[in-house]
Amino acid sequence: AQKVTQAQTEISVVEKEDVTLDCVYETRDTTYYLFWYKQPPSGELVFLIRRNSFDEQNEISGRYSWNFQKSTSSFNFTITASQVVDSAVYFCALSGDTGANSKLTFGKGITLSVRP
């Protein structure tokens, strides 16, 4: 069985602070894919990133960066210099070895509030 744990439920920061959202996963598959999605108040989930299990390189995209560590089964997401527009619910998700297009298992999400 696959499982995604996002232990933080709500985080509140002041604008320009850095914030890290934690994600821990469990899977028995040797090939798997990890994702982060953002859900703003409008409701639609917005894709942020996908990593496959063979690529442990960290990734940076603007103010966003991701730290994938297989040794600790973690895929953490850091927002640098947070902005009010970053306020949303963030979901970490996992898909198994039937491919990246197979079903996603989501965590419960982390509600991030960025105050001006």
Added chain:
Amino acid sequence: GAGVSQTPSNKVTEKGKYVELRCDPISGHTALYWYRQSLGQGPEFLIYFQGTGAADDSGLPNDRFFAVRPEGSVSTLKIQRTERGDSAVYLCASSLWDAGGPDTGELFFGEGSRLTVL
């Protein structure tokens, strides 16, 4: 429109009634997914279509739930004899999946249909 469109955006029904929720994916997207999101939870997988056929329906909770995609484009999620526990936001997503082409793994989600069963 350019994105995934779901109708209705809100549906209130009474226990025991039949409900249909519609999803219009992005044009050309062959893969279509239904997820259900309860309050304070992450989305839960229901079913995945590749073209007209259901490639994986393991997430459908019971036989009251059924989904179709007869022409490989629009999909309808059908719920019979609704129960209060069916109240949730039903999310549809689509993706461009071509076995021979690049795959970003990106799903494009609609804004969801909020179902309330009284």
